[in-house]
Amino acid sequence: MSDEMEAKLQAYLVTRESQWSSPVVHDLRSISVGWESDVYAFDLEHGTMGARQRLPLILRIYPGEVAADKAAREFGGMSLLYRAGYPVPAVHLLEREASPFGQPFVIMDRVDGTPMWRQLRDPDPHRVQALITQFCQLQITLHRLDWRPLVPDPARYDADAYTVVDWELAQLDDWLRTPGLSSYAPVRDWLVARRDRAACPHPSAIHGDLHPENVLLRADGTAAVIDWTQVTVSDARFDLAWTLMVIGCAMGDAWRARFLAEYERLAGAPVEELDYFDVFACLKRLLIIAIVVHQGPGRMGLRGNVLATLRRQEQAMRWVYRRLMAHTGLHVADAERILASFAS
Incomplete structure (x- = not known):
């Protein structure tokens, strides 16, 4: 399969006008099969005779019904963030329609690094705390970037402090129209009734799925943040709440508390109304x-085998559901049926 894909990528790059002259693809291999994409590493040799160069690159192929939009969002967001000096891999090529693989893809720089999550297992507590600080600083830096280049209509965000939460509620409404999900509606109603708690004091650039697995650390300790399919402009608390939810359901309450405490320390203030955004994330x-x-x-634009992965994460889902119930006092019949089916 890799040989066939390498030949297809080679033919595509030869016939497509790009910044690479006389390109030759080497050593294409799969390195990750994630929820949202298939990721391949390869080397690209290019240049004129006597001045050939070899670039380490990533091919990221997107599945699902919204694949083209995800690819475009990631490419556009990473391009802007790279120009702003934020530590993301440089992106080189977006293909939405003429993909030889039948699915949209992006080509970007390959980072020689390992996910931060693995390094959080270090037995040295000072090392672990330094990693938590590094992670939280990356998120705060993102939240403090100039967000206006990321959207075509920044004035809409400045005009109404509830624009962001109303968009998030509208997305929930869209999802809740899916047959079988009516038992989640009372939680949505709980959020609507407390909408006044979600005024956005200032919009921020957000990642949308920032957690330690999406931070690669090079040998010298510098970081690169990856997986930007959810990048957008929103309230930073939506981003933080999602991060804390992912960390909490994977590592437990104590780890969640450590990351929140460090974020607030670096930010210089407690995060207001975080419980509201925690319910949203859950x-x-x-x-x-x-x-x-x-x-x-x-x-949802996810890979076909993701359900098997979700079944293996039953305990993480239970953590999320318990947290939602603790905040709201509400039970969700469908969530309980799914949990029971995952446990069987």
Whole structure:
């Protein structure tokens, strides 16, 4: 399969006008099969005779019904962030329609690094704390970037402090129209009733799925942040709440508390109304799982085998559901049915 894909990529690059002259693809191999994409590493030799160069690159192929939009969002967002000096890999090529693989793809620089999550297992507590600080500083730096280049209409965000939360609520409404999800509606109603708690004091650039697995650390300790399919402009608290939810369900309450404490220390202030955004994050996670179960992974732009992965993460889903119930006092029948099916 890799040889066939390498030949297809070679033919594509030879016939497509790009910044690379006389390109030759070497050593294409799969390195990751994630929720949202297939990731391949390869080397690209290019240049004129006597001045050939070899670049380490990544080919990221997107599945699902919204694949073209995800590819474009990631490419555009990473391009802007790279120009702003934020530590992301440089992106080189976006293909939405003429892909030889039948799915959109992006080509970007390959980072020689390992995910931060693995390094958080270091037995040295000072090393671990330094990693937590590095991670939180990356997120705060992102939240403090000039967000206006990321959207075509920044004035809309400045005009109304509730623009962001209203968009998030509208997305929930869209998901809740999926057959079988009516039992989640009371949680949405809980959020609507407390909408006044979610005024956005200033919009921010957000990652949308920032956690230690999406931070690669090079040998010299410098970081590169990857996986930008959810990049957008929103309230930074949506981003932080999602991060803390992912960390909490994977590592437990104590780790979640450590990351939050360090974020607040570096930010210089406590995060206001975080419980509201915590409920939002938990509901979104449960709805994504429910839509995958009821409609299939393609509806959410995810790989076909993601359901098997979700089944193995039953305890993480239980953590999310317990947290939602603790905040709201609400039970969700469909979530409980899914949890029971995962446990069987």
